Amino acid sequence: MKYQKIFISLVLASGFAACSQMEEDMAAGLDPASEAVENAAFIGGNSDVEIRLASRGAATRAIVNPVDGDGNFETTDGIGVFMLATDITTVNPEANPILWKEYNDGQRHAKTIVLNNVQSNAVINTSETPNITNIVWTDGAVRYYPIDNWYAFRFYGYHPYQNDARVTVTDNELVTVSFPEASIDGSYDILYGQSKKADSGEPEKWRYSAKYIRRTGDTDLPQLKFKHKLMAFQFKVEGVPDYNGSYDDVNKLTVTGLTVGNVPSGDATLTLANRSNMRANDATAAPTTASEEGYLSFNWNNGYRTLSVKKDGNANLDMQIVASATSEPQECGDMLLLPVPPASQNHIYTVDINMHFDDGSATGVDFGTDVPIQLHFADAFEEGKKYVVTLQIAGPQQIQVNATLEDWVDGTESTPIELN
Numbered sequence: 001m002k003y004q005k006i007f008i009s010l011v012l013a014s015g016f017a018a019c020s021q022m023e024e025d026m027a028a029g030l031d032p033a034s035e036a037v038e039n040a041a042f043i044g045g046n047s048d049v050e051i052r053l054a055s056r057g058a059a060t061r062a063i064v065n066p067v068d069g070d071g072n073f074e075t076t077d078g079i080g081v082f083m084l085a086t087d088i089t090t091v092n093p094e095a096n097p098i099l100w101k102e103y104n105d106g107q108r109h110a111k112t113i114v115l116n117n118v119q120s121n122a123v124i125n126t127s128e129t130p131n132i133t134n135i136v137w138t139d140g141a142v143r144y145y146p147i148d149n150w151y152a153f154r155f156y157g158y159h160p161y162q163n164d165a166r167v168t169v170t171d172n173e174l175v176t177v178s179f180p181e182a183s184i185d186g187s188y189d190i191l192y193g194q195s196k197k198a199d200s201g202e203p204e205k206w207r208y209s210a211k212y213i214r215r216t217g218d219t220d221l222p223q224l225k226f227k228h229k230l231m232a233f234q235f236k237v238e239g240v241p242d243y244n245g246s247y248d249d250v251n252k253l254t255v256t257g258l259t260v261g262n263v264p265s266g267d268a269t270l271t272l273a274n275r276s277n278m279r280a281n282d283a284t285a286a287p288t289t290a291s292e293e294g295y296l297s298f299n300w301n302n303g304y305r306t307l308s309v310k311k312d313g314n315a316n317l318d319m320q321i322v323a324s325a326t327s328e329p330q331e332c333g334d335m336l337l338l339p340v341p342p343a344s345q346n347h348i349y350t351v352d353i354n355m356h357f358d359d360g361s362a363t364g365v366d367f368g369t370d371v372p373i374q375l376h377f378a379d380a381f382e383e384g385k386k387y388v389v390t391l392q393i394a395g396p397q398q399i400q401v402n403a404t405l406e407d408w409v410d411g412t413e414s415t416p417i418e419l420n
Contacts, residue, residue: 046144049144079161081157082115084113089206100275145208146210152209156194181268191226195223231385237330238329240392254320258332264339271297288342300341355368
């Protein structure tokens with residue numbers, strides 16, 4: 001199968017209502033008592049264009065464990081959503097320069113931050129056919145686009161949700177979110193998504209604002225396309241015959257545990273938004289530096305730790321090898337989600353394989369080995385990819401490790417590489 005990039009597409013739908021001319025003037029940023037643009041006054045408050053979030057099931061794929069074939073998912077871990085001003089629309093010629101800040105100086109300012117780390121959850125809507133995933137505000141509030149239309153906005157989202165103390169705004173233009181080391185335990189995915197931003201020409205220069213939604217209807221609703229920011233290892237065990245062609249010894253082996261080493265320590269930092277280095281609407285390549293939106297940073301020089309492969313939350317895998325001439329490799333544990341090493345690091349993960357051999361004695365024999373996991377036929381590890389690591393075992397005397405590359409959902413294995 002060919003590789004297919006994985007994303008989660010969240011559609012921000014909007015409600016519409018009929019407008020009077022006065023409402024149109026207010027939506028244009030004009031004082032309805034004045035006909036002159038140069039006498040335009042700041043009109044605070046919100047329009048009647050509601051901000052609602054949902055996911056189109058046909059464009060959705062799994063985070064880690066989808067609940068159906070369309071990749072719909074539910075989560076109470078939360079999604080953080082931002083709506084940040086990116087461009088001056090020129091609807092109102094008196095618009096102030098954009099600064100991402102909350103104003104507390106007693107003066108009236110147009111909002112540059114409409115949604116500020118607003119928490120939401122994913123809930124499957126079974127009333128639609130096919131089912132879709134709705135994104136609902138956890139506080140139950142209704143939110144609207146600003147009525148003044150001074151600015152065009154871009155939407156940003158991430159998962160899992162972090163409290164406001166972990167959100168940092170630097171120089172009123174750079175927004176980052178940090179994730180504690182404890183949450184990067186191999187079972188939590190980190191997702192990031194953003195919508196399109198304003199473009200040249202009309203009506204694209206108003207994207208996204210109440211004015212833009214009124215002019216375009218549902219032809220270009222904001223879409224958050226989430227992508228995985230981590231990679232994954234899926235371990236498999238393949239019993240192979242010994243030099244005599246016998247499977248006897250390998251069928252006496254049990255894999256008791258797998259531990260991946262050289263995992264970076266410390267928190268991770270996501271570059272959520274950067275007004276000085278905004279991602280283009282048509283960008284497809286993964287970000288490679290911390291100044292780029294969507295880049296997930298780890299400290300690769302601050303010591304390392306280990307993470308255990310688990311099955312249903314249990315690190316004691318206790319997987320009996322069943323091998324024959326016709327048997328297929330057996331999955332060993334759940335996927336382990338890991339940081340993506342920068343290409344410049346030449347970083348090598350390792351796996352510690354622990355096994356028990358039933359040699360006929362009362363206690364049997366416990367043993368293990370520690371081997372590197374290296375990719376061949378690929379320049380570097382990539383986010384959103386699942387790497388199948390096949391452990392080829394022919395009894396206690398011989399253990400080989402083969403690494404193959406698969407897409408996050410469906411992929412084709414590459415030529416096996418033996419790591420002795």
